[in-house]
Structure formats: C-alpha cells, structure tokens
Amino acid sequence: MERALALEGNDLRGGEGKVNVLRLLDEIEELIESAARIPMTGKILIDDDLLLDYLDRIRTGLPEELRQAKWLTKERQRVIQEAEGEAKRMIEETKAYVAKMAGETEICREARLQAEEIVAQSKREATELKAGACEYADDILRQLEHTLGRTVNSVRKGREELQNQQERAILD
Numbered sequence: 556m557e558r559a560l561a562l563e564g565n566d567l568r569g570g571e572g573k574v575n576v577l578r579l580l581d582e583i584e585e586l587i588e589s590a591a592r593i594p595m596t597g598k599i600l601i602d603d604d605l606l607l608d609y610l611d612r613i614r615t616g617l618p619e620e621l622r623q624a625k626w627l628t629k630e631r632q633r634v635i636q637e638a639e640g641e642a643k644r645m646i647e648e649t650k651a652y653v654a655k656m657a658g659e660t661e662i663c664r665e666a667r668l669q670a671e672e673i674v675a676q677s678k679r680e681a682t683e684l685k686a687g688a689c690e691y692a693d694d695i696l697r698q699l700e701h702t703l704g705r706t707v708n709s710v711r712k713g714r715e716e717l718q719n720q721q722e723r724a725i726l727d
Contacts, residue, residue: 576616583609 583606590599 576613576620579609579613579616 586601586605586609587599590601592599
C-alpha cells in the first residue's frame with residue numbers, strides 16, 4: 556500500500572484531473588484494515604455508502620486508465636514495428652552493399668583477366684609483326700642484292716666491252 560502511495564502521489568486525481576485508481580484501492584484497503592470487527596466471525600463493518608462511493612470513483616477512473624493502457628500498448632507496438640522496419644531496411648541496404656561490393660570485385664577480377672589477355676594478345680601480335688617485318692625486309696634486300704648483282708654484271712660487261720673496243724681500236 557505504501558508503495559502505491561509513493562508511486563502515485565497523495566491526491567485522488569492525477570496531473571490532469573484523472574482519478575487515480577491505485578490510490579482509491581489503497582484507501583479501500585485502509586478502510587478495511589481500520590473497520591470495526593465483529594467478534595468471533597472474522598467479519599468487519601463498513602459503511603456501505605462509503606464503499607459504493609469508492610467503487611463509483613474506481614469505475615470512473617478505470618476507463619481513462621484502460622484507454623491510456625491501450626494507447627501505450629499501441630504506441631509500444633508502433634515503435635516496435637518502426638524499429639523492425641528500420642532494422643529490415645538496414646539489413647537490405649547492407650545486403651545490397653555487400654552484393655555491390657562482391658559484384659565490383661568480380662568486375663575488377665574479370666577486367667584484370669581481360670586486360671591480361673589483351674596484353675598477351677598484343678605481345679603475340681607484336682612478335683608476329685616483327686617477324687613479318689624482318690621477313691619482308693629480308694625479301695626486299697635479297698631482291699635488291701639480286702638486282703644490284705645483275706647491275707654489277709652489266710657494268711662489268713659494259714666495261715669489258717669498252718676495254719675490248721679500245722684494244723681493237725689500238726690494234727686497228
């Protein structure tokens with residue numbers, strides 16, 4: 556009883572004029588404890604009008620307190636639902652972020668593999684181009700050598716013929 560008094564205050568109405576049911580129940584308890592006892596029966600005498608007045612006041616206070624309790628229950632449920640919704644949203648965001656990061660990692664790995672393949676292909680093509688260029692240059696030089704060899708032979712023949720003509724002219 557003292558606990559309820561300490562929690563609820565001393566007046567019968569709460570801060571906004573609401574009936575304090577716990578306080579009224581404490582007062583009924585006090586009324587019962589201080590009531591006159593009928594010897595050998597274990598029964599007490601209580602003023603019925605006073606008890607009925609307490610009961611009316613309790614009935615008046617209960618609907619308001621029940622309404623407040625329902626509101627608190629609904630408010631509690633709303634807060635829980637909001638928290639659960641926020642938690643679900645955060646989980647989904649985290650999952651999306653992890654998937655994105657995993658995807659980016661996979662993209663980076665694939666890009667790296669693709670880049671390595673491109674570099675390897677470029678090296679192969681460069682080697683082939685060098686070999687082709689060397690072969691082409693060798694063919695050109697071989698043709699030039701052949702052409703120059705024929706030209707040198709023509710020049711030699713031309714000189715020999717000139718020398719032969721000169722020797723004939725001197726002999727003639």
